[in-house]
Amino acid sequence: MAKPLRNLSGLIDLESAARWGSFKLAAEELHKTPAAVSQQIKNLEEELGFALFLRHPRHVALTEKGRDFSATVARVLGELRTKAAALQKSGEECVLRISSTHSFALKWLAPRLTHFTRLHPDLDIRLNANDRNVSLEDDSVDVAIRYGSYEAGDPTILFDERLVAVYSPELLPPGRSAFTLEDLRTLPLLDEGSNVHWDRYVAANGLPRGGYHVSRGYSHWGVLAQAAVAGQGVALAAFSIVYEDLRKGDLRMIAGRSISYHSGYRFLVNINKERLPKIERFRAWLVDEMAEMQRALTACSHAGGEAV
Numbered sequence: 001m002a003k004p005l006r007n008l009s010g011l012i013d014l015e016s017a018a019r020w021g022s023f024k025l026a027a028e029e030l031h032k033t034p035a036a037v038s039q040q041i042k043n044l045e046e047e048l049g050f051a052l053f054l055r056h057p058r059h060v061a062l063t064e065k066g067r068d069f070s071a072t073v074a075r076v077l078g079e080l081r082t083k084a085a086a087l088q089k090s091g092e093e094c095v096l097r098i099s100s101t102h103s104f105a106l107k108w109l110a111p112r113l114t115h116f117t118r119l120h121p122d123l124d125i126r127l128n129a130n131d132r133n134v135s136l137e138d139d140s141v142d143v144a145i146r147y148g149s150y151e152a153g154d155p156t157i158l159f160d161e162r163l164v165a166v167y168s169p170e171l172l173p174p175g176r177s178a179f180t181l182e183d184l185r186t187l188p189l190l191d192e193g194s195n196v197h198w199d200r201y202v203a204a205n206g207l208p209r210g211g212y213h214v215s216r217g218y219s220h221w222g223v224l225a226q227a228a229v230a231g232q233g234v235a236l237a238a239f240s241i242v243y244e245d246l247r248k249g250d251l252r253m254i255a256g257r258s259i260s261y262h263s264g265y266r267f268l269v270n271i272n273k274e275r276l277p278k279i280e281r282f283r284a285w286l287v288d289e290m291a292e293m294q295r296a297l298t299a300c301s302h303a304g305g306e307a308v
Helices: 011-020 023-030 034-048 064-094 102-119 181-186 196-204 221-229 239-248 277-302
Strands: 053-055 060-062 095-100 124-129 143-148 157-167 188-191 213-217 234-238 259-269
Touching (some): 102 221, 188 221
Antiparallel strands (some): 157 234, 157 259
8 A cells, every 4th residue: 555645855855856867966956965965865765665766876867766756746846836936926916015104194195095996906005104214125115105305307206295374164263264364463373393484485475574373383294284174273284285184175275375395205116126017006096196186286276275
């Protein structure tokens, strides 16, 4: 009665030795010693109950059964390697790992990722929000969206940020439908930690200087936007961060000139994954969404601060 094969550890050694016709060359390929390869094959022969190689003083040669068995092993191992590679590729292509800054992830990206997943339901999205730099050689990151200053003509820039004055409709007194630039003197003003941008905004809109009450500062754009939604005052905020709140009507924009922030969002790609289809699909969707936001900024400015 044939004994079942219970130990498969020598099959890779057999396939390599049979292909090279040498224990020494197989050992070099497998990063082992020739003695270790010889021992593995000997153990396999004992398990099988027949010889795989004829061992001569200066070389080895497959037996008839060895040729037959090693051919089967080579075919099966080849199928296993092909299947493993296909599954690895499939798994890689079906997972999109995105790193984004906190505020952008919270206020812009997360709310609209549903739009992307509807278009590409095969992709499993992994969104990691943090403001630290990430390695674009690390397999844990496919793409990174980062915010900062840039040089003119930078091809990685998705959106050139502008600052706008926004407020919650709940701040409006009875009988008022909107605030105007002239109301800024009477309202609490919120900023992202520095009132220098309010000074620029006032100057850009031709308002008299001085007499404004910049009451509170916040460390992140997302927190600033939430404070405005909560009715704490008028926030001078990044348009991208308040864009969704403007769309929903949770915030309104004061009709006036937006001011540049000299910063924008970069789309950065893992250097090993640049040409993967999932990257191109996400990049194309992101570019389209940013273009729509740019159109909305222009339309919102012309519409006098109504929801976009």
